[in-house]
Amino acid sequence: MSIFNYINEAKLPTFWCSGCGHGVIIKALADAFDQLELALNEIVVVTGIGCFGRSDDYFMTNALHTLHGRAIAYATGVKLANPELTVVALMGDGDAASIGGNHLIHAARRNLGILALCANNRNYGMTGGQYSPTSQFGDRSSTSRYGLPESSFDLSALVQAAGASFVARTTVFHYKNLVKYLKKGINKGGFAFVEVMEPCPTMYGKFNQLGSAGDMVQQIRDEVVPVSRWKPGSDKSPIGILCERDMQEYCRAYDDVIRKAGGFDGD
Amino acid sequence: MRKFISGNEAVVEGALIAGCRFFGGYPITPSSEIAGHLSTRLPQIGGKYIQMEDEIGSLAACIGASLCGEKVMTATSGPGLSLMLENVGMAIMAEVPCVIVDVQRGGPSTGLATKVGQGDVFQVRWGSHGGYPVIALAPSTIAETVEMTIEAFNLAEKYRVPVFLMTDKVIGHMREDVDLESFAGYPIINRKVAPPDGEFLPYRAENLTDVPPMSPYGGLHVVRASSTTHDQRGVPTPDPEKITFKNSRLYHKIQDKAGEICRWEADLMPGADSLVVSFGISARSGKQAVVEARASGMKVNFLKILTLWPFPEEAISEAARGVNKVVVPELNWGQVALEVERVLGADVNVIRVNKTDGTIICPEEIIQVLNDAAAS
Structure with missing residues (x-):
């Protein structure tokens, strides 16, 4: 098998800037699909808006390209209507954490059985490098030239607190782990959230003078530490599987509602 | 059997007769009874009810479910309708059948939550940016509300558009007797489904009034649905000819059929x-x-x-x-x-x-x- 069963080779190279992490992430997702041997018509890739919102263009699976922040809301309808589908919501940090933050925490609370992937490059790249909810205090951006006076979300901690079954954070540097977490997330049978730290050299890197894409990947690698070695109060972010717990998935819980209402009797 | 039911209950009966199997909603006066009844009735027939985190998510979830082949509905009032509008645009662009019930109340803003209004006539038509046609129906009796709800589903399925059913606080809560059995033989329209063989294009069309057949997610075909202006494959296109064809078809498939769609007394x-x-x-x-x-x-x-x-x-x-x-x-x-x-x-x-x-x-x-x- 090959990732090109899932990625449309004719569309390559991607339209993203050189040094962007998005291409690495969609390759990892295709790798995960491939290793799980999923059929194209069993998968629905749901996207929002932004640079990463275009990622469905490259997939040969079912695709649902929606509105800014709404990928998870659309994915909710798809999954509940047909729980047999593998539903993957692909979002950037603006998509997932800002305009779509409400859908994110509520899908986690419901434990909807989808994989939600957030490509976190800490800014709005598509619109010119504005600060996002994952930009750090003091960050420069096209809308924070004097330094950002806001603090950032710890997205993985947020989603874990909201009730997700599976939460993992990694970086585009840790490719094999990324594929592993995506596979685990898809197979979790509950709300799975994978946060991927990645560089945006064109915008975030430029405004914060972080050097080349390669320099940025090294910085991202140096900013994280495996969760097994992470201690509270550390100035580094933990990576790895941050949360894994078994709870009833939402569509299965709704099956019980149908059962109690007598809705399976006529089938 | 004659039943003495409210307008909101009539919407529920009409929806179930039409084949509604999915409702995504958010509580709002004076529409909430529709959600309340459907949360009980839908699981009785294997259907799904979900109370989303807001009205934006409600219509989004409905559109997602419709793309899986279900007949879907949401119900709201003016303030919720305002929040739904971006998804109305999505349903227009991606050509997804859905029914949106607007139990109108007095505006503007929060306005008169428990009192009647009819101020959303232009909002449903022009509220979504871009200005593309929709269908909106307005019953004035309880029996008409049952019938118009069925019609709303029929038109949504036939033309692949969002259809608004516009009632109001008084119609929603007043009661009249209705013979529900009289709707037993009412014609039900289901969306055209793409043939199993041959290449499937989710937006295949030759004429400006064509409505492409659909295929559900999880079915025989790989399906693309998109909010971005797209070609017949559902892939974003910068080609002015393809853009013109798509946008013209969104307009003409409704406006040119006004003679078939319009009803009056x-x-x-x-x-x-x-x-x-x-x-x-x-x-x-x-x-x-x-x-x-x-x-x-x-x-x-x-x-x-x-x-x-x-x-x-x-x-x-x-x-x-x-x-x-x-x-x-x-x-x-x-x-x-x-x-x-x-x-x-x-x-x-x-x-x-x-x-x-x-x-x-x-x-x-x-x-x-x-x-x-x-x-x-």
């Missing part, structure tokens, strides 16, 4: 010099006003609009033939009246009867206007 009389045009709850008062005005010797035509969008232009022109004044009662500042003026031009005097105080227009108020107009 006309009560015309020979020699009429005036016409009362109304819709929804205000049409009930308009009808009674015309009965009483005729009893006092006036020659008045009556037209009840059942399809607000596309606007029934031919019906208006026909009912206004030979008439020199048209009275338009409505619970807003003159939305349908503006459309009537557009259709009839400057030769006809369009007289507005507007009310926005949260109460309905009474027949006497319309008769007064007819009398004043006759005297002037």
